[in-house]
Amino acid sequence: MFDLTGQIAFVTGGANGIGKGIVEALSQAGAFVIIGDIDEENGKKTAEKVNGQYVYLDVTNQALCEKVVNQIVEEHGKLNILCSNTGIFPQVMIEDMTESDWNKTIDINLKGMFFVVQQALKVMKKQNYGRVILTSSVTGPITGYPGWAHYGASKAGQLGFMRSAALEYAKFGVTVNAIQPGNILTEGLKAQGEAYLEGTRQIVPTHELGEPIDIGYAAVFFGAKETKYITGQCIVVDGGQILPEEPSGIL
Ligand SMILES: NC(=O)c1ccc[n+]([C@@H]2O[C@H](COP(=O)([O-])OP(=O)(O)OC[C@H]3O[C@@H](n4cnc5c(N)ncnc54)[C@H](O)[C@@H]3O)[C@@H](O)[C@H]2O)c1
Numbered sequence: 667m668f669d670l671t672g673q674i675a676f677v678t679g680g681a682n683g684i685g686k687g688i689v690e691a692l693s694q695a696g697a698f699v700i701i702g703d704i705d706e707e708n709g710k711k712t713a714e715k716v717n718g719q720y721v722y723l724d725v726t727n728q729a730l731c732e733k734v735v736n737q738i739v740e741e742h743g744k745l746n747i748l749c750s751n752t753g754i755f756p757q758v759m760i761e762d763m764t765e766s767d768w769n770k771t772i773d774i775n776l777k778g779m780f781f782v783v784q785q786a787l788k789v790m791k792k793q794n795y796g797r798v799i800l801t802s803s804v805t806g807p808i809t810g811y812p813g814w815a816h817y818g819a820s821k822a823g824q825l826g827f828m829r830s831a832a833l834e835y836a837k838f839g840v841t842v843n844a845i846q847p848g849n850i851l852t853e854g855l856k857a858q859g860e861a862y863l864e865g866t867r868q869i870v871p872t873h874e875l876g877e878p879i880d881i882g883y884a885a886v887f888f889g890a891k892e893t894k895y896i897t898g899q900c901i902v903v904d905g906g907q908i909l910p911e912e913p914s915g916i917l
């Protein structure tokens with residue numbers, strides 16, 4: 667049903683992890699996918715795998731975000747789908763958190779998202795068509811976790827941005843939505859350590875961590891032309907992690 671043939675999609679942080687899952691799902695659905703990432707080696711590998719394209723992008727560099735989005739439009743004539751997915755989630759407790767810890771997470775996750783999305787929205791407004799999809803999280807908007815105060819703030823901030831953006835661009839045929847992943851097995855998640863991963867398997871009702879492609883399929887849904895009447899909304903993709911009212915609810 668959701669055929670993205672002929673669509674040009676740009677995925678930030680698409681070299682690895684969830685971004686790679688999004689790239690693969692969009693490509694399976696027929697889109698031509700461009701990956702923007704600081705990881706050149708894996709960015710090129712992922713692009714090759716899907717017959718897509720890699721471009722160097724550091725989302726904290728505003729001028730580069732503008733240049734890259736404009737280059738995509740010059741080369742491909744349009745930009746239909748933007749998946750703003752780049753993010754980091756280092757853990758540091760509030761008492762130990764430095765200004766530099768705070769700034770780094772906010773700069774990549776929130777300001778970097780703004781830099782890329784702003785450029786894409788300008789293009790999509792002119793086209794009178796576009797799909798913007800943010801990778802937020804359950805952490806921040808719904809749940810919390812010790813060490814992720816700055817991260818949770820960045821992910822909740824993305825949703826605040828999304829709701830105003832959805833309103834500003836609704837009359838131009840542009841939707842702005844977000845995916846809220848739970849625990850998805852990526853290099854970033856593995857870096858939290860085996861105890862975290864095992865503890866999480868126990869509290870997720872499916873008793874499995876998610877796969878990057880699980881997030882990719884949600885991106886295909888929001889990226890499709892058929893979902894034009896959904897904007898400013900979120901989909902939680904977490905294997906039911908946030909559902910139980912108390913531990914005995916996990917069977
Ligand atoms: N893995 C999870 O369980 C989980 C859960 C909820 C939300 N998320 C969100 O999903 C997104 C991806 O997470 P992941 O687990 O795949 O992480 P990951 O670390 O596996 O991959 C992140 C990607 O972003 C790239 N990147 C980092 N800094 C960049 C920058 N400044 N500019 C451009 N690219 C940059 C990295 O090179 C990498 O390819 C993040 O926004 C994260 O917050 C992840």
Ligand SMILES: CC(=O)[C@H](C)O
Pocket residue numbers: 755803804805847848849850
């Ligand atoms: C990294 C993150 O967002 C958690 C797993 O929800």
